[in-house]
Amino acid sequence: MGDTGAMTSPAAPPRTRPTPELRALAAAGPRRVVVLGSTGSIGTQALDVVRAARALDGTGPFRVVALAAGRRNLELLAEQAVETRAAVVATSGDDGDAARLARLIADRSAAAGVAGYRPEVVHGPGAATAAAAHPDADLVLNGITGSIGLAPTLAALRAGHKLALANKESLIAGGALVKEAAAATGDPDALIPVDSEHSALAQALRGGSAAEVDRLVLTASGGPFRGRTRAQLEAVTPAEALRHPTWDMGPMVTTNSATMVNKALEVLEAHLLFDVPLERIDVVVHPQSVVHSMVQFVDGSTLAQASPPDMRLPIALGLAWPHRVPGAAAPCDWTRAAEWTFEPLDPQAFPAVDLIKAAGERGGTFPAVFNAANEEAVHAFHDGRIRFPAIVDTVATVLGEHDGAGPLDLDAVLEAERWARRRAQEVLAR
Numbered sequence: 001m002g003d004t005g006a007m008t009s010p011a012a013p014p015r016t017r018p019t020p021e022l023r024a025l026a027a028a029g030p031r032r033v034v035v036l037g038s039t040g041s042i043g044t045q046a047l048d049v050v051r052a053a054r055a056l057d058g059t060g061p062f063r064v065v066a067l068a069a070g071r072r073n074l075e076l077l078a079e080q081a082v083e084t085r086a087a088v089v090a091t092s093g094d095d096g097d098a099a100r101l102a103r104l105i106a107d108r109s110a111a112a113g114v115a116g117y118r119p120e121v122v123h124g125p126g127a128a129t130a131a132a133a134h135p136d137a138d139l140v141l142n143g144i145t146g147s148i149g150l151a152p153t154l155a156a157l158r159a160g161h162k163l164a165l166a167n168k169e170s171l172i173a174g175g176a177l178v179k180e181a182a183a184a185t186g187d188p189d190a191l192i193p194v195d196s197e198h199s200a201l202a203q204a205l206r207g208g209s210a211a212e213v214d215r216l217v218l219t220a221s222g223g224p225f226r227g228r229t230r231a232q233l234e235a236v237t238p239a240e241a242l243r244h245p246t247w248d249m250g251p252m253v254t255t256n257s258a259t260m261v262n263k264a265l266e267v268l269e270a271h272l273l274f275d276v277p278l279e280r281i282d283v284v285v286h287p288q289s290v291v292h293s294m295v296q297f298v299d300g301s302t303l304a305q306a307s308p309p310d311m312r313l314p315i316a317l318g319l320a321w322p323h324r325v326p327g328a329a330a331p332c333d334w335t336r337a338a339e340w341t342f343e344p345l346d347p348q349a350f351p352a353v354d355l356i357k358a359a360g361e362r363g364g365t366f367p368a369v370f371n372a373a374n375e376e377a378v379h380a381f382h383d384g385r386i387r388f389p390a391i392v393d394t395v396a397t398v399l400g401e402h403d404g405a406g407p408l409d410l411d412a413v414l415e416a417e418r419w420a421r422r423r424a425q426e427v428l429a430r
């Protein structure tokens with residue numbers, strides 16, 4: 001067997017020089033960026049990208065104008081604020097959290113010799129949404145987890161900003177609402193995928209016209225339980241579900257990878273982003289996570305995007321789109337033997353992809369219900385209240401009871417989500 005590990009382990013990205021495109025981006029004034037979910041996996045890697053890009057030429061193509069996070073890691077949020085000198089720092093926490101955050105920022109800025117730095121600290125459930133609409137921003141990176149990211153997603157687009165979207169749940173729940181908000185900006189590049197598969201697809205789609213696209217093929221690592229039967233999945237533990245074979249991510253997306261709900265969400269995400277019908281979107285299991293997805297064209301040609309698993313690449317491309325950031329991540333080492341394998345998904349053990357295709361065909365609020373029920377079930381699994389297969393079973397039960405008729409507006413989505421969460425809790429308690 002080839003040495004797959006050597007090709008896939010993220011090494012330090014190579015040091016390099018800015019391209020003329022990136023210089024032009026910086027010369028036009030750096031892209032002013034809001035990072036939502038800055039203390040999480042996507043958020044911290046986004047700040048790595050900003051820092052590394054600055055090191056390319058001393059100034060850099062990005063400037064952080066606002067940061068937003070929850071309330072769990074105010075120390076890190078304060079540290080990030082002092083490093084980036086963001087004008088606005090948002091926490092979803094309460095008055096006490098905001099006061100503590102302001103104190104942490106004051107202490108750290110004094111220690112860093114920038115005692116005069118006093119950002120506006122905003123807090124509460126609407127804080128990330130306010131940050132997303134910051135008037136000085138050009139681009140918002142949404143790295144929040146869950147459909148709680150929908151309001152910030154809509155706020156960013158409605159403020160006319162570009163949206164680099166990692167928070168796939170907001171596109172799933174908001175669907176046409178998010179697409180309409182993106183279209184209303186008048187910017188064909190308003191909605192930029194950051195999810196690795198969709199970044200790969202966006203890159204491969206540069207290889208032909210929309211009419212020349214035959215199928216989209218999303219790769220899936222298969223997660224920690226690849227090859228298990230449904231019966232074997234009954235005994236798996238939360239700790240095992242959090243042991244992703246190739247990516248280091250937050251707990252929700254990691255658990256979703258284990259159930260294949262992540263791939264299900266991504267199939268619908270691809271349909272919404274690229275307007276390819278669901279029946280022409282496939283999933284293939286590729287355990288090495290080096291080929292991030294593929295576009296098959298009508299002439300039989302397939303274009304794939306390949307790189308060792310490292311989110312800094314799609315994040316950097318998302319921040320600079322349509323330009324590439326030199327040295328964003330290490331490339332494949334083509335001088336060493338490697339093996340890439342592909343195998344079909346087992347729909348009996350992992351029915352989530354089939355389930356979302358049916359929900360996507362029904363449209364309306366069905367996808368929002370799928371996601372909301374899943375979020376509740378994932379928490380129940382980690383609390384030890386249900387076994388692993390019950391996560392997707394719960395989603396199926398709640399979807400089966402949903403009446404999604406009616407126009408799709410924000411109120412309808414929020415009401416459907418509330419219903420789905422309530423109903424999921426009842427099903428989970430059985």
Ligand SMILES: NC(=O)C1=CN([C@@H]2O[C@H](COP(=O)(O)OP(=O)(O)OC[C@H]3O[C@@H](n4cnc5c(N)ncnc54)[C@H](OP(=O)(O)O)[C@@H]3O)[C@@H](O)[C@H]2O)C=CC1
Binds near residue numbers: 167195252
């Ligand atoms: N991680 C990855 O490699 C990938 C992630 N994604 C997607 O990106 C999104 C983020 O994932 P990931 O970074 O792994 O998740 P994490 O759990 O690591 O991070 C989530 C971030 O969101 C913040 N947050 C939570 N609630 C709020 C709120 N109400 N307002 C503002 N911020 C909030 C958290 O802050 P706090 O810590 O204070 O709670 C944290 O900063 C998900 O949608 C995921 O599916 C997609 C592809 C790859």
Ligand SMILES: CC(=O)[C@@H](O)[C@H](O)COP(=O)(O)O
Binds near residue numbers: 253262311
């Ligand atoms: C890195 C990324 O984009 C994740 O969404 C990843 O795809 C998860 O891996 P799975 O292929 O196991 O879902």
Ligand SMILES: [Mn+2]
Binds near residue numbers: 195196197266
């Ligand atoms: Mn992905």
